[in-house]
Amino acid sequence: MLTVAARPSPYTFDPATTALLVIDMQRDFLEPGGFGESLGNDVSQLRRTIEPLAALLAGARAAGLTIVHTREGHLPDLTDCPPAKLTRGQPSKRIGDPGPKGRILIRGEYGHDIIDELAPLAGEPVIDKPGKGAFYATELDTLLSEREIRSLLVTGVTTEVCVHTTVREANDRGYECLVLADCVGSYFPEFQRVGLDMIAAQGGIFGWVADSGDLLAVLPATAVLQPSS
Ligand code: TIU
Numbered sequence: 001m002l003t004v005a006a007r008p009s010p011y012t013f014d015p016a017t018t019a020l021l022v023i024d025m026q027r028d029f030l031e032p033g034g035f036g037e038s039l040g041n042d043v044s045q046l047r048r049t050i051e052p053l054a055a056l057l058a059g060a061r062a063a064g065l066t067i068v069h070t071r072e073g074h075l076p077d078l079t080d081c082p083p084a085k086l087t088r089g090q091p092s093k094r095i096g097d098p099g100p101k102g103r104i105l106i107r108g109e110y111g112h113d114i115i116d117e118l119a120p121l122a123g124e125p126v127i128d129k130p131g132k133g134a135f136y137a138t139e140l141d142t143l144l145s146e147r148e149i150r151s152l153l154v155t156g157v158t159t160e161v162c163v164h165t166t167v168r169e170a171n172d173r174g175y176e177c178l179v180l181a182d183c184v185g186s187y188f189p190e191f192q193r194v195g196l197d198m199i200a201a202q203g204g205i206f207g208w209v210a211d212s213g214d215l216l217a218v219l220p221a222t223a224v225l226q227p228s229s
Contacts, residue, residue, distance in 0.1 A: 006210035023156025033100035064223025155183035177207035
């Protein structure tokens, strides 16, 4: 078992039953011309997460952790997109509209894919999800159960939307979540701060919060054994 300095208390995990979850680090959220910008957001706010997340991915790969990436997006015919999600707000472009990086938030389009800096390696599962939570209408819970994963190291964007929704879903399913503060990002600085505070409040009501440097300091430099199936 390994222990990381965290809020509200130290976080203990077994690397053999722990996965690094990288949520929605897609061009659609981090680069101009995509879904995030169409909602009126300054996408440059999220870019500070890339460098620490790349370092954490390298450390997790060296330690042999299970790594799972997710992408938010919809089928080209939009049959998996609830009408309310499609019509809500006053975006400059709607889901499915053509944009400079392909159709907005549509699976298979260039803008829907993960940014080059954090590209998944062959063999790392990529979960496509239609909602904000990574467990809703996906195979994630089955995949984690098959690998006997109980602990999740959670990273990605955005803190108060897809990260929060996923952590809440995971917490209700019994997973112990550690959210890495410098590896999650929001378009709104105050939501970043409050979003993290909400996770660690009330004795860790949804999980724990730590910095990636403290996690990297305890990860083994060589691969751990995975549980046999
Ligand atoms: N808009 C916003 O902050 N986020 C999303 O729509 N999706 C994710 O967080 N991935």
